[in-house]
Amino acid sequence: MITLKKYLPTLSLLVFIAVWQGLAIYINRNTLPTPEAVAKVFWLECSSGRLPFHLGVTLLRLITGFSIAMLLGCATGIALGRNKKLDAFFDNWLVIFLNIPALVTIILCYVWFGLTESAAILAVVINKLPNVIVTIREGARSLDQDLLEMAQSYHLGKRKTLIHVIWPQLYPFVMGATRTGLALIWKIILLVELLGRSNGMGYQLHLFFQLFDVASLLAYTIAFVAVTQLIEFMVLKPLDNKAQRWRR
Template sequence: MTDRTAPGGGAPPGRAATDGVAGRLRGRTDLASLPLLLAIWAALAWIADDRLLPGPGAVGAELVELALRGPLLADFARTLARVAIAFAVAMALGTAIGVALGRWRAADGLFSAWVVIGLNIPALVTAIACYIWIGLTETALIVAVVINKTPLVATTMREGVRALSPDYAELAAAYRMGPARRLRLIALPQLMPYLLTAARTGLSLIWKIVLVFEVLGSDGGVGFRFGIFFGFFDMTAILAYTLAFVAVVLTVEYGAMRPLERRVLGWRAARG
């Protein structure tokens, strides 16, 4: 049988060159994605020629105006603060609950139905209930988001704990590792893919839920401003806020999540 590996144990030269070309093409495709979206948007706005579908130029000018002289920056500051607090609390609670359910079958049997109920209760019901019980306050909004998103994180982390390899646990026992070293060297590397998945999924949903809850009841924020713009059918302002929101989301994804993923899970690519 012909050996298809390189002399140094890595990929053969032909495969490495192919991977390099594919990577460069993928990078160029990523760069072309947003300009293509803007071009399609501009074409549709030109064809429609309607005030309800403004083009990128009008929306960009409105965005600058709202950022310099309007409430855009203050609204985004309030919404991002709410998202950050709700995300941190939901991740902490969900991770703790998921680890407990994955580790102890008795706890999973007792509380798994609670998790299913939490996953399927509509966010709107949670928001209304919290607003009625706590009032139209910042605390009610954050509590509603945490209640809505914690079960999702718990479910993901439970599956991660269940997938832990017993072979590594035996290896840790053979080397007489303490609990701290077991957690750092054995458990965390295996759990990180699940933790990152829970973080990315939870964050993408928390963005949306916070905006909906702000529309229902808040005294500021991006969702609150959307409600006002909707009342005036101000599509240009709605798209301007949406454009700013997309910029924030892309910054978080490409500036934080993906570099963190490459750094934490780089060992998997190196091993492959």
């Protein structure tokens, strides 16, 4: 039973590809290419250097937008979570920004600041920021008062208190914001590229849409999914495990 359980994820992936293959053969049209055809396109696009280039451009935008949003969001979230007056004042703003559709902010950014790289990054940041703030604010509100009192009575000082008392408590919330944030940015960034950039995954997908090139579309999607999985297993999971080791 144990060995079977180990192979279940691989098995499910194989079943998925088999179903896809069967469906593609049954429908037999250009709109649903077989896995084999998609793999061929994927290989071609990779060896021509086109896919890596556009993926790289998108990743760079993702990292920039994500870092700015996380830094600003953490600082603001902590401030709002620890200061009731500040929170009462800015709460409305937060609700407004949370509910503005992503498409609106993107269009406005391009209209106001032109079809530039910084406008694209700004649009990503504005869409992501309120989410980070809300999550981190929740974390800052739920800080354990007992432990803060301990830190205060033992004169731990600002630096030690931040590193050893506050940060470990905020960590799960930061990880939460990272996960939901990455998922959100992936989706928004394609839209940003589609609307106002001449490179990146979003731009390419737009191109394939106009050409009705479903095989390329799926090939790029696979690259996309692979990268997100890679980030999950190479970066997020190890970070999680490291922070959880003290738990029973």
